[in-house]
Amino acid sequence: MALSQAVGRVGRSLLSSSSSRAMSMSVKPAMNVAVTGAAGQIGYAALMRIANGELLGKDQPINLKLIEVPQGLKPLKGVMMEIQDGAFPLLNSVVGTADLSEGFGDADVCLLIGARPRGPGMERKDLMSANASIFKDQGKAINKSAKKTAKVLVVGNPANTNALVLSANAPNLDPKHIHAMTRLDQNRALGQMALKLGIGVSDIEKLCIWGNHSSTQYPDITHATAMIDGKKVRLSDVIDSKWYSETFLPTVQKRGAAIITARGASSAASAGNSAIDHVRDLFLGSGSAWQSIAVASDGSYGIPKGLVYSIPCLCPGDGKFTMVKDLKVDEYSKKMMSATAKELVEERDMVRHLL
Ligand SMILES: NC(=O)C1=CN([C@@H]2O[C@H](COP(=O)(O)OP(=O)(O)OC[C@H]3O[C@@H](n4cnc5c(N)ncnc54)[C@H](O)[C@@H]3O)[C@@H](O)[C@H]2O)C=CC1
Numbered sequence: 188m189a190l191s192q193a194v195g196r197v198g199r200s201l202l203s204s205s206s207s208r209a210m211s212m213s214v215k216p217a218m219n220v221a222v223t224g225a226a227g228q229i230g231y232a233a234l235m236r237i238a239n240g241e242l243l244g245k246d247q248p249i250n251l252k253l254i255e256v257p258q259g260l261k262p263l264k265g266v267m268m269e270i271q272d273g274a275f276p277l278l279n280s281v282v283g284t285a286d287l288s289e290g291f292g293d294a295d296v297c298l299l300i301g302a303r304p305r306g307p308g309m310e311r312k313d314l315m316s317a318n319a320s321i322f323k324d325q326g327k328a329i330n331k332s333a334k335k336t337a338k339v340l341v342v343g344n345p346a347n348t349n350a351l352v353l354s355a356n357a358p359n360l361d362p363k364h365i366h367a368m369t370r371l372d373q374n375r376a377l378g379q380m381a382l383k384l385g386i387g388v389s390d391i392e393k394l395c396i397w398g399n400h401s402s403t404q405y406p407d408i409t410h411a412t413a414m415i416d417g418k419k420v421r422l423s424d425v426i427d428s429k430w431y432s433e434t435f436l437p438t439v440q441k442r443g444a445a446i447i448t449a450r451g452a453s454s455a456a457s458a459g460n461s462a463i464d465h466v467r468d469l470f471l472g473s474g475s476a477w478q479s480i481a482v483a484s485d486g487s488y489g490i491p492k493g494l495v496y497s498i499p500c501l502c503p504g505d506g507k508f509t510m511v512k513d514l515k516v517d518e519y520s521k522k523m524m525s526a527t528a529k530e531l532v533e534e535r536d537m538v539r540h541l542l
């Protein structure tokens with residue numbers, strides 16, 4: 188069911204005053220950005236920023252394709268009205284739909300947010316039975332309707348295993364282009380570390396997340412450095428190992444649950460922010476900075492091939508990335524990296540019927 192039938196498309200005619208500004212700013216062809224769960228909390232937090240050019244650049248016109256379940260179309264209509272009221276110069280058109288072929292049609296970027304969030308006392312993998320099958324259907328639809336070059340970011344939990352399900356059902360896409368989001372975990376780790384050291388987050392480099400977006404994830408500081416008083420130091424030389432293992436690690440690993448307890452709902456603004464960070468860095472590049480991306484393992488570091496596992500990557504731009512290879516991995520890291528891989532193998536076993 189297409190919402191565009193109910194509210195009409197927000198197109199150039201409706202945004203004529205601002206679209207002429209977009210035309211004068213850029214002659215780039217518009218890119219198609221599909222967003223599922225567009226009427227949910229994360230969608231609401233991210234869409235205005237996406238429309239404002241924070242996802243793909245301030246010179247990149249976009250067509251937004253907003254996907255919801257049929258019962259989400261009413262609130263989606265309100266979100267579309269607000270987007271229209273934002274008069275975004277880069278926004279070429281907006282469509283709201285519950286039809287997957289329409290929503291993913293010719294998509295360049297798919298942000299897969301739509302899924303049930305967890306409540307207090309649940310682990311993310313408790314969402315498996317409710318959410319994983321969503322990604323089978325969406326994988327098939329993306330396979331059929333999106334561009335073969337589309338870049339897909341899975342946010343809905345359990346994100347890594349949902350991305351695995353999606354990839355198995357979208358054989359036309361290169362699995363390298365199907366990611367699950369662990370950028371929020373990386374951002375959380377940076378925030379906690381900067382707070383502890385009394386420095387800025389951009390003073391810290393090469394801090395990364397390995398494995399699952401779950402409480403078994405491994406936020407690794409063994410390769411990380413920080414600028415402190417104008418000098419570059421290794422984090423492992425200045426951070427107390429007891430604070431690292433007893434405070435920092437569990438704080439980052441369980442941050443999602445702590446936010447649910449505090450807010451009564453799971454992270455939304457920070458999740459939307461991290462999804463924007465992930466896609467922006469993929470398309471616009473982030474130089475020598477390491478970015479944590481959960482993507483099909485190629486077997487490096489002994490991680491079982493094919494598992495969607497977070498690994499540090501470099502993002503040169505244009506939708507490309509390379510994994511950081513040949514790092515020295517100490518015994519503690521090996522243990523942590525294999526514990527989170529083990530959880531992902533268990534999760535994979537739970538969704539065998541969808542692969
Ligand atoms: N990977 C990460 O770092 C994070 C992941 N999440 C996950 O993101 C997901 C969404 O969270 P919220 O936006 O807070 O939830 P929400 O409940 O506020 O919104 C979810 C939206 O998705 C829609 N939806 C459900 N099934 C759908 C489907 N098959 N197709 C299209 N839309 C569908 C719902 O109608 C709803 O509007 C949850 O699974 C949550 O656990 C949340 C925070 C961080």
Ligand SMILES: O=C([O-])CC(=O)C(=O)O
Pocket residue numbers: 304305311344371442443444446447453454458
């Ligand atoms: O914890 C949750 O359920 C939501 C989420 O993934 C996060 O905040 O990292």
